[in-house]
Amino acid sequence: MAENVNVVAEDPGTINRENINPVLRALYKFGSFFGFGNKLYASNKQRKKVFFDVIVYIILIFGSIIMLYPFYWMVMASFNASTQDVLKTVWWPKSITEGGIFTNYATIIRDFETRVGSGANYWRIVFNTIIYSTVPVIVGVVVSAAAAFAFAKIDFKGKNVVFFYCLAAIMIPGPALMTVQYCFYVQLGWTENGLAMIIPGCFGAIMTAFFIRQYLYGLPTSIIEAAKIDGANYPRIFCSFILPLAMPAIMAQGILSFMGCWNNLLGPQMFIDRSAREFWHMTQALSQLETYTQSNADFNSAEVITASVLALIPVLVLFGIFQKTIIGSIMLTGSKE
Amino acid sequence: MQELNIGEVVTDGVVADSGGAVLQKKKRSINRAKLQDNIWGWIFVILMVLGTTFFVYFSFIVTVILSFSNYGGGNIFEYLGEIEPFRDDALYWYKRMFVDETHSQYFWNTLGNSFFYLLGIPVGMVLSVALAVCMTRDIKGTNAFRVIYYVPTVASAVSLSLIWKRLFNNSGAINEIFGTQIQWLTSTDGVIKKITVLIMTVWKGLGGSIVLFVAGLNGVNVSYHEAADIDGANAWQIFWRITMPQLYPTIFYVLVTSVIGGMQIYIEPELIFGSFYASNTTPGGQSQTSPFVSYIFGEVNSAGNYAYASALGVILTIIIFLMTLVQFALDSRRDK
Numbered sequence: 001m002a003e004n005v006n007v008v009a010e011d012p013g014t015i016n017r018e019n020i021n022p023v024l025r026a027l028y029k030f031g032s033f034f035g036f037g038n039k040l041y042a043s044n045k046q047r048k049k050v051f052f053d054v055i056v057y058i059i060l061i062f063g064s065i066i067m068l069y070p071f072y073w074m075v076m077a078s079f080n081a082s083t084q085d086v087l088k089t090v091w092w093p094k095s096i097t098e099g100g101i102f103t104n105y106a107t108i109i110r111d112f113e114t115r116v117g118s119g120a121n122y123w124r125i126v127f128n129t130i131i132y133s134t135v136p137v138i139v140g141v142v143v144s145a146a147a148a149f150a151f152a153k154i155d156f157k158g159k160n161v162v163f164f165y166c167l168a169a170i171m172i173p174g175p176a177l178m179t180v181q182y183c184f185y186v187q188l189g190w191t192e193n194g195l196a197m198i199i200p201g202c203f204g205a206i207m208t209a210f211f212i213r214q215y216l217y218g219l220p221t222s223i224i225e226a227a228k229i230d231g232a233n234y235p236r237i238f239c240s241f242i243l244p245l246a247m248p249a250i251m252a253q254g255i256l257s258f259m260g261c262w263n264n265l266l267g268p269q270m271f272i273d274r275s276a277r278e279f280w281h282m283t284q285a286l287s288q289l290e291t292y293t294q295s296n297a298d299f300n301s302a303e304v305i306t307a308s309v310l311a312l313i314p315v316l317v318l319f320g321i322f323q324k325t326i327i328g329s330i331m332l333t334g335s336k337e
Numbered sequence: 338m339q340e341l342n343i344g345e346v347v348t349d350g351v352v353a354d355s356g357g358a359v360l361q362k363k364k365r366s367i368n369r370a371k372l373q374d375n376i377w378g379w380i381f382v383i384l385m386v387l388g389t390t391f392f393v394y395f396s397f398i399v400t401v402i403l404s405f406s407n408y409g410g411g412n413i414f415e416y417l418g419e420i421e422p423f424r425d426d427a428l429y430w431y432k433r434m435f436v437d438e439t440h441s442q443y444f445w446n447t448l449g450n451s452f453f454y455l456l457g458i459p460v461g462m463v464l465s466v467a468l469a470v471c472m473t474r475d476i477k478g479t480n481a482f483r484v485i486y487y488v489p490t491v492a493s494a495v496s497l498s499l500i501w502k503r504l505f506n507n508s509g510a511i512n513e514i515f516g517t518q519i520q521w522l523t524s525t526d527g528v529i530k531k532i533t534v535l536i537m538t539v540w541k542g543l544g545g546s547i548v549l550f551v552a553g554l555n556g557v558n559v560s561y562h563e564a565a566d567i568d569g570a571n572a573w574q575i576f577w578r579i580t581m582p583q584l585y586p587t588i589f590y591v592l593v594t595s596v597i598g599g600m601q602i603y604i605e606p607e608l609i610f611g612s613f614y615a616s617n618t619t620p621g622g623q624s625q626t627s628p629f630v631s632y633i634f635g636e637v638n639s640a641g642n643y644a645y646a647s648a649l650g651v652i653l654t655i656i657i658f659l660m661t662l663v664q665f666a667l668d669s670r671r672d673k
Contacts, residue, residue, distance in 0.1 A: 056471045063468060064485045066540070071488070073510060074500045087503055090510045147385040156378025166385060169393040173657050175601050175630045176650030177396045179637050180403060183413040184396070203388020228370075234377035263493040265604045270634065283495040287608060290499055305503070308496035319491045323484050326491075330545070331552035 071312075078104055078309050080302040083293075097302075105310070108303040115303070116288045119277035128194060129282040132268075133261035136201025141254040142243075143204035148212035149242045153224055154234065166206045178270050185271055194279035196271035201261070208253045211329075215249035216242070252329030255322050259315055282311050397654075404430055404648035410641060430648035444649075446624045447613070447632040448656075453531050454602050454628060457539045458595045462588065465543050469550035470576070483551060487544035494541065498608035501537050522609070527625030534605050534626065546591050553587030554580065593664055600657050603630040614639035629653060 020028075033047070077089045079101045085094035097103035108115075112122035150156065151163050181200075182191070190196035223245075227237050243250070268281035280288075286307055293301045319326065399417065405427045408416055426432070433440050468486065472479045489497065504510050505521035512519060521533040557580055565575050606626045607613075613627040613635035624632075633653070636646040 053474065053476050056474055056476060060468070060471055060482050064482060067486050067489055067543075070497065070500050070504060071492070073504060074496075077500075077503065087506045087509055088513075090513045143384045143388075146381040150378045150381035154374050154378040154381065156375045159378060162382055162386060166382075166389050169389045171658060171661070172393055172397050172654055173597070173601055175603070175633055176654045177393065177400060179633065179643055179646040179650055180396045180399045180413075181392065182637060183403075183408075183643060184399075187413050200388070200392050203392065204385045206385065206389065209385060234373070234381070238381070259491050263495065265495050265607075266630070266634065270637070283493065286495050286499065290502075290608065301503070304499055308493075308499050312492055312496045315491055315493060316488070319488070323487070327483060327487060327548055330548050331555075 074305050074309055074312075078302055078306040080104075081300065083299070083301040086300075086302045086305060104300070104302050104306040108306045108310075112285070112307075115292050115299075116280075116285050117277050120280055120285055120288075121278070124278055125280050125282055125285050128279055129262065132194065132197040132281055133258050136198050137254055137258045137261060139202040140204045141208060141250055141257065143202065144206075144208040144253070145212050145243065145246060145250055146238060147204060148209040148216055148246075149238055151209065152213045152216035153221060153242075167210065169206055175266065178266070182270055191271055191273050192276050192279070194272060194276075197261075197268060197281065205257065208257060211253055212246055212249050215246055219245055248325055249329060251322065252325045255318060255326055256329075258318070262315055286311060400647045400650050403644050404651050406644050408644045410643065430645045433645065434648060434652065443624065443632060447627050447629045450527075450531065450606070450624065450626060451600055451602060451629040453528075454535060454538060454606075455596060455599045457535045457542070458592065458599055460535075461539045461542050461546060461595070462591065464539070465546035465591075466550055466584070466588075468543070469547050469554055470580075472547065472551055473554045479551075483544075483548060486547050489541045490544040492541075494604040495608060497537070497541065498605050501533070501605075502609050505533050530610060530626050531606075534609060537605050537609075538599075538602065542595070546595075549587055549591055550584065553584045557583045589664075589668055593661060596660055596664065597657055600653070600660070601630055602628045603634070607631050607634075612639075 073089065076091070076093050077086045079093040079096055080086045080089060081095040081097045088094050109122045112125070113120050147166075151159065181196075185191050185196040188195075190199065219242075223241055224237055227241060232240075263283065264281070265283040265287065268284045269287070272279055272281060272284065286304070289304050289307060293299055293304055399413075402417070406416075407429075434444050435441055472482055502522065506512075507518075507520055507523060511517075511521070519529065521529060524530055561579050561583075562575055565579055570578070606628050610626040613624060613631040627635075629649070630653075633646050633649045636642045636649065
């Protein structure tokens with residue numbers, strides 16, 4: 001390979017290298033060395049690839065730094081002892097809190113209630129958030145998977161009509177409906193005890209069902225036929241064949257909707273009473289904490305960063321564990337949220 | 338062969354023994370299987386159908402009804418049962434939206450802000466296609482890059498907005514690193530404030546589209562590339578003439594979903610710059626950053642104008658529907 005670094009591009013008889021300005025010739029040669037073929041010197045394919053690989057790596061690594069820097073910054077900033085230092089933090093914390101770097105973490109967990117409002121115990125709110133983002137997700141994904149199973153594998157009367165009836169619902173955006181939903185939930189008494197964040201999710205989501213259905217189409221129908229011949233009824237088939245076989249899709253959709261619920265702000269702000277602090281969602285509490293920062297100038301806003309870091313950890317850990325499933329599922333089904 | 342013969346013989350024997358009865362029995366069992374299909378099919382979908390009916394369609398019908406009514410709180414189910422829920426002037430709220438000086442200004446302001454935030458979509462699209470092309474090169478570590486770029490997408494928008502507010506502070510890290518003096522958050526010019534939000538939405542949304550584009554690029558047929566390469570096309574021509582047309586369905590999908598999602602932007606502007614009514618209590622005050630959803634939310638939560646908020650919701654639905662329709666119309670024109 002090394003011998004033919006500079007392969008003559010064209011017949012040497014037609015273009016005479018020696019007749020060309022030596023500076024220009026050097027430039028051409030230089031270009032071909034880095035992979036830009038020209039009329040005098042063709043480029044070496046391998047060297048061209050290496051050259052562009054290096055450029056691509058530089059771009060991607062630079063991009064990765066931009067992607068990850070805010071996360072790095074938030075961890076660094078959470079150690080600061082005062083708001084001024086938080087704002088000036090660039091690479092390292094400007095100051096460290098007395099009593100070790102984790103003082104802010106201990107303080108915010110202990111004093112969460114006094115900052116956010118009575119009733120908003122930190123662990124209570126963590127518990128609420130976990131409930132709001134597991135119960136509706138688990139029930140909802142199973143309901144969606146059941147519907148997806150029926151849509152994909154059972155021939156029942158009115159299947160297509162029902163499917164498009166459900167699918168057409170995605171054309172109505174959530175924020176347009178929330179006013180009326182709020183009025184309903186108030187009347188049903190769901191806003192004062194957090195049920196508004198749980199019950200609607202338990203009916204499944206059509207997009208989840210849609211993507212699981214896409215996945216189920218890939219499974220052979222012969223398994224179901226065989227099970228039917230062996231005397232299994234549909235609930236049995238669903239529990240012992242469909243759920244395990246469609247597990248990758250179900251897991252990915254479940255985790256994505258878990259993240260959606262965990263990060264949701266508009267829903268809790270709308271559907272949980274502002275006075276019922278013991279039922280608040282974490283995002284709501286963070287937003288309230290931010291308001292507290294603005295009205296109390298001497299409050300160390302590093303604590304807000306600390307609470308943000310704590311709220312981020314579960315999602316990032318989950319993503320770290322399931323990143324292969326999640327990204328694989330997104331590539332397969334095209335769902336982003 | 339032998340088994341088949343035996344089977345035939347047996348079947349023949351049965352048919353010969355009790356002719357019509359077997360036929361009838363078989364038919365009934367088919368019917369029963371059909372019945373089973375129907376019953377279980379409906380049982381499996383019924384919860385989803387009920388949920389969709391109540392939480393989406395019924396809610397939407399009530400939203401439309403409320404937008405023509407004078408509902409101002411109280412028992413909504415009783416209110417719906419009453420015969421005359423309408424104002425004398427049924428279009429009262431819509432007139433308020435378009436004619437009333439203060440509210441039409443709020444309306445156009447917030448709608449304009451929401452549209453401004455959509456500008457992030459083309460920027461994000463170009464960046465993510467470029468990065469996806471980089472990631473589909475034959476190099477090591479592309480999976481790791483894909484995961485890294487996806488991290489902001491899964492992270493909580495609430496936490497990130499609170500971070501953003503401090504990163505983009507006047508003396509904050511961004512101005513410090515790039516040596517700029519831009520007043521990202523306190524500028525009197527609304528455009529700069531909106532650009533702060535725009536940077537965040539582009540940054541946060543990049544990962545999701547990259548993953549989809551990488552999937553799309555992996556689906557591009559390699560043999561076309563090789564053929565074009567042999568025919569002497571350069572990399573640039575190959576990208577525009579061969580890769581892009583095949584990537585088009587993915588681009589269209591990402592565009593449609595991003596526009597629908599982008600019109601519902603709420604968290605970032607709300608947390609970075611404060612809620613709609615907090616920054617807009619004086620009549621005629623302009624909202625430089627609040628998106629349309631913030632306006633709806635403010636009308637419900639701060640003003641208690643349920644009927645007006647419903648009318649705004651109806652308009653939002655129509656806008657999103659029309660925008661999606663236009664995109665599909667453009668798409669179908671391309672097919673010709």
